[in-house]
Amino acid sequence: MSHHDHDHSHEPVAADEPPAGARARALEELLVEKGAIDRDDVRHRIDWLVSRSPADGARLVARAWVDPAFKERLLVDARAAALEVGLDPGPSPLVVALENTDAVHHVVVCTLCSCYPKALLGPPPDWYKSLPYRSRAVSDPRGVLGEFGLTLDEDVEVRVVDSTADIRYLVIPRRPGGTEGMREEELAALVTRDSMIGVSRAGPPLLFKS
Amino acid sequence: MEQAVHDRGGWPTDAPIDRHEHELADWELLTDAIVDALERSGAMNVDELRRGIESMSPTEYERASYYERWLYSAESILTEKGVLAPGEVDRRLAG
Structure with a gap:
């Protein structure tokens, strides 16, 4: 035919x-x-x-913020932690969660291509796959963060992690201040895609007040 | 050794990062899905996909959009493996 x-x-x-x-x-x-x-x-x-979206990754982060034991499990084995809450961690053998603190800030890049935890965050943004991001995230991470509107104190250590097909990374951003009384579901709404790549912070706590 | 074109870490550039959001077009989703289906059927794997992309000429690599690179790679790897005959996609498009 x-x-x-x-x-x-x-x-x-x-x-x-x-x-x-x-x-x-x-x-x-x-x-x-x-x-x-x-x-x-x-x-x-x-x-x-x-159907994949950063809301899935956000659930993991929010759970980690409210449950220190879960955060430990997430840091040890993010694949297992995702499965524990009923999320599909994707085909990559290793998914590694990295915790941002007041002393250390992680930024994720894939210099060789575009490896990304799609199953947990949805398809990567175009800029993540772009040549300038892949180049400069490594050579000038603070400059790149500045382009995204994020300025870190000089004493914060910036760690750039380079993804591969076998290891993909998910950043646990810092929990914003003023969120102490918030429920896990409310917290998850503060966790953005970019904050889980490490180019922005989570929050702010109340974007819309009723 | 000269840095290969796909190996972008630290590549000298002052180009700004285009931060426009872009929803994937139908053909981009389709290309992703074809490659995924090929991986699951065992016709090609992710390492072959990368080899196909990384064997593009530097000029073509830098010109092509992201999923154009995937498409190029799938076609060249499948042709190399004999799943596609040389020029078969071109003939189908012309037909």
Whole structure:
């Protein structure tokens, strides 16, 4: 059969799509025809990917803030800690949680590509995958943090960690002041994506007051 | 030894970081999903994906967007393995 009479209908294509879009669809079509991949598997992965969000990572951080024993388990084995609260830690063999304190601040980069704990944080932001971030996060971390609006005291040690396919990192940001009476669910709402990459702080405690 | 093009740590640059948020386009999600499906079916793995990306010419690597690199790599690795015939995607696009 020619590819014009295959058994699925073409979905509408965005008007501003680059040529790579047609290429991706042609590749999918060929690989499905050859039996190298299954179309339902592809659909399922898209659904999985758009369903991941930093809210999952935020749950881990908020739990760590309120439960010191859980924080210890998260620091020892973040994969196991994620599974413990019913979260999918993703395929990476090692997920490592790093705690930011008033003395040490961690920033995550992947200088070689884009490794990132997608299962817990959703797809990485474009800037994380960009060449300037991958270059300068290593050579000028304080300058990079400044671009994100984060200025740290000179006596805070900045540790830049470089991800690989085998080890991905999740930063536990510092718990904001003034949140002592807050419940775990309220705290989770303060934990942003960027704070778990280490380019911003968590908080502020009350963005909207009723 | 000269630093390979993908090895960006400390690469000299004054380029600003573009912090615009970008929701993944349909074709980008599709490319991610194809590669994931290939990994789960055993047709290629993540190390091969990286090798394919890292073997791009420096000019092409720097020009290509993120998922264009994935697409390039998947095509070249699958062609190398004989899953795709040389030029097969181009012929399908022309057809």
